[in-house]
Amino acid sequence: MAFFEGNNMTAGYGNGPDIISSCTLNANKGEIVAILGPNGAGKSTAMKSLLGLLNLKSGNVKMDGEDISKFSPQDRVRKGISFVPQTKNVFSELTVNENLKIGAFLRDENLENVIKEIFELFPVLFDKKNQVVGELSGGQRQQVALGRALMIKPSVLMLDEPTAGVSPIVMDELFDHIVKIKKNNVAIIMVEQNAKQALSISDRGYVLVTGKNKFEGSGKDLLNDPEVRRSFLGA
Amino acid sequence: MDFLNAIILLLNFTILPALTYGSQLALGAIFVTLIYGVLRFANFATGDMMSFGTMFAVILTYYLQSLGINFGMLPTALLTIPFAVFMMIFYMLTVDKFVFGYYRLKKSPPVQLAMVSVGVMFVTQAIIRIIIGPSDRRFLDGEKFILKAREFKEITGLNEGLTIKSTQIITIFVTIIVVSTMFWFLNKTKTGTSMRAYSDNEDLALLSGIDPKKVVLITWIIAGILATIGGILYGLDKSYRPFVYFNNMLPIFAAAIVGGIGNPYGAFLGGYVIAFAEIFLTYAYKKFFMYILPESLEPTSLVQLLSTDYKFAISFSILVIVLLFRPSGIFEGKKI
Ligand SMILES: Nc1ncnc2c1ncn2[C@@H]1O[C@H](COP(=O)(O)OP(=O)(O)OP(=O)(O)O)[C@@H](O)[C@H]1O
Numbered sequence: 128m129a130f131f132e133g134n135n136m137t138a139g140y141g142n143g144p145d146i147i148s149s150c151t152l153n154a155n156k157g158e159i160v161a162i163l164g165p166n167g168a169g170k171s172t173a174m175k176s177l178l179g180l181l182n183l184k185s186g187n188v189k190m191d192g193e194d195i196s197k198f199s200p201q202d203r204v205r206k207g208i209s210f211v212p213q214t215k216n217v218f219s220e221l222t223v224n225e226n227l228k229i230g231a232f233l234r235d236e237n238l239e240n241v242i243k244e245i246f247e248l249f250p251v252l253f254d255k256k257n258q259v260v261g262e263l264s265g266g267q268r269q270q271v272a273l274g275r276a277l278m279i280k281p282s283v284l285m286l287d288e289p290t291a292g293v294s295p296i297v298m299d300e301l302f303d304h305i306v307k308i309k310k311n312n313v314a315i316i317m318v319e320q321n322a323k324q325a326l327s328i329s330d331r332g333y334v335l336v337t338g339k340n341k342f343e344g345s346g347k348d349l350l351n352d353p354e355v356r357r358s359f360l361g362a
Numbered sequence: 363m364d365f366l367n368a369i370i371l372l373l374n375f376t377i378l379p380a381l382t383y384g385s386q387l388a389l390g391a392i393f394v395t396l397i398y399g400v401l402r403f404a405n406f407a408t409g410d411m412m413s414f415g416t417m418f419a420v421i422l423t424y425y426l427q428s429l430g431i432n433f434g435m436l437p438t439a440l441l442t443i444p445f446a447v448f449m450m451i452f453y454m455l456t457v458d459k460f461v462f463g464y465y466r467l468k469k470s471p472p473v474q475l476a477m478v479s480v481g482v483m484f485v486t487q488a489i490i491r492i493i494i495g496p497s498d499r500r501f502l503d504g505e506k507f508i509l510k511a512r513e514f515k516e517i518t519g520l521n522e523g524l525t526i527k528s529t530q531i532i533t534i535f536v537t538i539i540v541v542s543t544m545f546w547f548l549n550k551t552k553t554g555t556s557m558r559a560y561s562d563n564e565d566l567a568l569l570s571g572i573d574p575k576k577v578v579l580i581t582w583i584i585a586g587i588l589a590t591i592g593g594i595l596y597g598l599d600k601s602y603r604p605f606v607y608f609n610n611m612l613p614i615f616a617a618a619i620v621g622g623i624g625n626p627y628g629a630f631l632g633g634y635v636i637a638f639a640e641i642f643l644t645y646a647y648k649k650f651f652m653y654i655l656p657e658s659l660e661p662t663s664l665v666q667l668l669s670t671d672y673k674f675a676i677s678f679s680i681l682v683i684v685l686l687f688r689p690s691g692i693f694e695g696k697k698i
């Protein structure tokens with residue numbers, strides 16, 4: 128049994144068709160789990176289901192053994208699940224500082240220390256702390272998005288394409304940060320298009336195709352699996 | 363000396379009235395912009411909501427006067443603000459619960475909510491007509507002037523007099539207090555920041571644990587304060603006539619759009635832009651030019667660009683021009 132798990136999840140948008148069917152994903156504390164798959168496979172949908180943004184038609188979501196399938200997204204956040212969506216993942220009209228503070232909206236204690244930790248993790252942001260996030264570069268914005276999600280000191284962190292649209296150098300930096308976060312005993316689930324790099328820092332990975340689990344295994348196994356390589360890693 | 367007279371003339375007939383009127387518009391425009399920024403619809407009931415709040419101030423003022431209670435030199439109406447604001451917020455929250463809330467839950471498009479607000483406008487107008495009727499009411503008491511033209515002339519020895527009405531000073535003063543408190547709240551408090559976050563990115567705000575119900579509640583509370591105080595200040599300065607409040611919606615919307623809809627700071631400045639434009643363009647400058655030009659060049663006409671009957675045309679033209687050329691408003695700045 129894993130710390131955070133989605134078991135046999137089936138879900139769709141509104142009354143539409145099932146986008147994911149019987150999809151199972153899980154992650155343990157201190158583990159990075161990559162979710163890979165072609166565009167439209169339902170990776171983002173699976174994440175939204177884990178957070179409760181979609182209602183499950185069947186299956187369940189468990190955290191630390193407790194079934195949280197009926198919890199609202201806000202209650203899941205309160206339990207320590209943080210989510211960085213694929214798009215619109217920052218408050219672009221607020222400053223860096225305000226973004227971080229809103230990230231900790233549910234926490235009452237003194238935030239200064241937590242904010243200081245975030246700035247230690249992302250030193251660039253410190254210099255820009257009073258700047259409006261809409262005026263930052265794409266890479267800096269992704270750091271704000273990560274920082275915002277870290278403000279509640281989550282035990283589960285879900286990242287939907289954290290490196291979308293950033294240069295290879297910034298991508299490596301972001302991956303370094305993610306590895307650092309994992310060392311704080313956080314369970315990390317991330318969707319990535321940069322499959323090779325993502326797998327190289329991941330402990331495990333899943334490949335989703337049309338909303339179903341197609342392959343799963345350790346990062347290394349997936350990287351070396353000839354079928355996975357041929358269809359998803361482009362080599 | 364003539365130059366000073368010319369300045370006083372402008373101050374008396376354009377600048378001071380425009381600052382006053384601009385403050386009143388600014389309060390209404392911030393109200394429009396807040397509702398638009400947070401609840402995402404153009405509230406056509408704005409004018410009548412302002413009228414609704416003012417109505418309670420008028421009624422309570424009459425009642426206090428009948429009891430012989432007054433506020434000394436200041437208008438009694440100022441004492442009624444808390445009560446009027448309370449009634450206004452109560453009304454707004456009731457309307458939100460039974461009308462707007464339903465469409466918000468259904469995630470109706472903004473146009474639909476705007477149409478719904480037209481319905482709310484008609485109902486509000488009807489309620490006002492039932493409670494207080496459509497006629498013109500004056501409810502200003504206390505000291506009417508801070509400085510009278512004659513006194514000013516005696517003191518300075520100038521030809522032109524400067525009249526400072528107490529309502530002008532009260533309007534400007536109260537507006538500064540209300541608006542600066544509101545900006546402090548929006549920018550410096552946790553709740554205010556969460557409102558701005560909700561307005562900026564609703565989904566992410568929900569993911570951060572911000573409670574949308576609380577945001578909606580606070581928005582109506584601030585809106586109620588702005589609407590009522592704006593309405594009372596306008597009514598004290600001119601008079602309380604429900605229909606005029608409905609008419610004022612045009613300059614108020616123009617101010618909000620000039621400022622960039624959704625941007626409260628812009629709406630605040632927009633109020634003054636519209637007020638100054640209206641008053642500067644409809645003022646007859648004949649006397650002004652008589653002071654500053656040599657006699658040979660003195661104008662024979664009134665030198666009035668537009669008759670005051672056209673003052674709404676000015677708001678309307680500004681509205682259209684801004685929407686055509688700078689639809690995001692003429693001021694830089696953060697949205698709420
Ligand atoms: N809000 C929505 N309403 C209806 N259908 C949606 C919605 N979001 C996504 N879908 C549909 O669900 C399917 C899976 O979308 P999803 O975003 O989960 O894919 P993805 O694997 O994250 O793709 P990508 O790699 O492009 O981000 C798509 O066919 C998409 O059209």
Ligand SMILES: [Mg+2]
Pocket residue numbers: 170171172213287318
């Ligand atoms: Mg996606």
